[in-house]
Amino acid sequence: MRAVILERQGEPVRATTLPDPEPAPGQLLLNITACAVCRTDLHLRDHEIEATKLPVVLGHQIVGIANDGRRVGVPWLGWTDGTCRYCATDRENLCLNAKFTGRDIDGGFAELTVADERYCLELPDELPDDQAAPLLCGGLIGYRALRFTGDATRLGLYGFGSSAHQICQVAVHQGREVYAFTRPGDDRTQTFAKSLGAIWARASNELPPEQLDAGIIFASAGELVPQALKALAPAGTVVCAGIHMSDIPSFPYDDLWGERSIRSVANLTRKDGEEFLALAPKVPVKTTVTTYPLDHVEEALGDLRAGRFEGSAVILPTTD
Ligand SMILES: [Zn+2]
């Protein structure tokens, strides 16, 4: 099969040919039709988080046709032990021995992959492949972060990329007010956020006109944490939704005082996936997509790093 591999972190990924994967008992063999690009793929490529195996096929938002004929989604959570104290308490996202797709298990920037059937997600028929793929990490981990904001009415979204542009639509659908924060001078993304229902969109170093009940940080810049804290009303929460963030600068305790809190969101449970995939067509979440053929994964990662597209990048392995 054709596949794109990361051999050394910090260096470009490259297209190559690998032996076709063989499904073990309990695994599905998938013909991949789409695989969306996540910032975690870029963090692995850029060596901002550690790889656990090299070479590795990145990509963990996979849509494919299984060898039993079903169309399924393969998310980041690829395997858990089912027995550790987190699995035993409905927190498989924190499983001590979890294996993640596109890091510990070869992922979806390829023509074929194998996946443990128990962690594959049913996909709503309404969603075409390129629309379904970006939901599988950006959408459903973003949804997990949104849940952790409780009933926050005024919601700030910091870093308006793949995840935020989906979660903005869900939040507006739920009747919340969305305040979008972008890099200073990024007028194009601010306009994009307003087109998706944000009532206010400005630079991340500006304060919103009203204090916010919660903020979700999707970007990896640690300085956004004290900035988001400053925008919060008492009892508000800052949720950090990314796997990697640069160091958080110190800030006055006064900014945390008033029962404000900061928390992270890690990974997903299968229940998050089922809930979000049932909700997405009802909103409906419309994902803005830029597509690339398989040989152009490095270009897609570069465009993500540089912020050259709005919304989500999706690799289509079946096109040239
Ligand atoms: Zn476990």
Ligand SMILES: [Zn+2]
């Ligand atoms: Zn991801």
